[in-house]
Amino acid sequence: MTYGLEVTLMIANTTAPPRSAMPAHPAIHAEFLDFRDRSRGLLHPAEIPAEIAAGRFVWLDVDRAGVTAEELTALLPDGLVHQPAVARFFAADHGDAVEDGRTVSALSRTDEAIHIRLVGARDATEGIISEILDVVIMSGLLVTFHQGRCGVLDAVRGDYISDFERHAATPSFLVYEFWDKQIDQFLSVQRRLDEEVETIRLALRQSADEATLTRLADVSSRLLALRKRVLPARRVLEELVARKTTLISEATLEFLGKMIDTLERLLADITANREILESAMNFSLTVMTHRTNLTMNRLAVVSTIFLPLTFLCGVYGMNFEVMPELEWPHSYAVFWVVSAIITVTLTIVLKRARLL
Structure with a gap:
């Protein structure tokens, strides 16, 4: 099998003792990282306690979508199964898509472990998906839980090996990697929304049709959804940096502290984009109101000109028996001359008043 060959080659490149060549379960991925000789390799979950005892760091990844709680209990070592920070996931059902506002990034601490929940943002056609x-960070062990594919985890897997081999000094570099990729994901979504905001702004300068207004409402809701995910992440990062711990090195905490400024700028950009949309909408409504006022002014001017003419027509259209003007020899011509004089006079007056 290709996978078995890949695992065999990875283990052969390390200086560690022989280990299992096949994973215990497709949804469970365990590997060791030895910072003394920069070696790494795959593990069977049962080998985790021995690796930690040997001074190596272990990363255990569990895809909850592909494994049941019973299978996890059977495959993982008893010492890990009964860890409070890990055991809570055996019964909890964590999804990768949740309704906006129900699940946010969070941090919990104990003397033995730190649990960080990262709620990312994936931009899809139906909106921002969490x-x-x-x-979960413990002494000598880092455990990740997710439901199905996770963009942040995929990004970390693409870069962490080179970082580990070149300059990683402590296991807490993985914590930095997760936060770095999470913020990159936020920034990627924000860049796409930036482009859409500019497109909508230009479209609103032309016309505020129904399609443009619908798109504006969609982008505005996605900006709000992104903000709801970035704001708790910033609070978690601030809380994580505020307290020193033996599980995360001071150097890593210092780098994480710098990420807070990045999230602050991101929140400012989100607010700016929402203000741009609001300003563009207000401008469009102002233009529409101005055009409506011009139309109403023209209609009012036309009504003003025709009002006296309508009065004359109404008077002489009544069937009174005695109406001397009707007997005049040139009464029809006089009516049109009077109507023309009234029309010209009102037109001149309205133009001088800049109403026409």
Whole structure:
């Protein structure tokens, strides 16, 4: 099998003792990282306690979509199964798509572990979709839980090996990697929304049709959904940096502290985009109101000109028996001359008043 060959090659490149060549379960991924000789390799979950005892760091990843709680209990070591920070996930059902506002990034601490819940943002056609990644940090062990595919986890897997081999000094570099990729995901969504905001702004300068207004409402709701995910993430990061811990190195905490400024700028950009949309909408409504006022002014001017003419027509259209003007020899011509004089006079007056 290709997968078995890949695992065999990865283990052969390390200086660690022989280990299992096949994973225990497709949804469970365990590997060790040895910072003393920069070696790494795959593990069977049963080998985790021995690796930690040997001074190596272990990363255990569990895809909850592909494994049941019973299977996890059977495959993982008893010492890990009964860890409070890990055991809670055996019964909890964590999805990767949740309704806006119901699940946010959070942080919980104990003396033995730190649990970080990262709620990411994936931009889809139906809106901003949440991706939940739970990271549990313990002495010598990091466990990640997710439901199905996770964009942040995929991004970390693409980069962490080179970072580990080149400059990683402590296991807490993985914590930095997760936060870095999470913020990159936020920024990626924000960049796409930036482009849509500019497109809508230009469209509103032309016309505020129904399609443009619908798109504006959609982008505005996605900006709000992104903000609801970034704001709790910033609070979690601030809380994480505020307290020192032996599970995360001071150097990593310092780098994480700098990420707070990035999230602050991101929140400012989100607010600016929402203000741009609001300003563009107000401008469009102002233009529409101005055009409506011009139309109403023209209609009022026309009504003003025809009002006296309508009065004359109404008077001489009544069937009174005695109406001397009707007997005049040139009464019809006089009517049109009077109507013309009234029309010209009103036109001149309205033009001088800049109403026409």
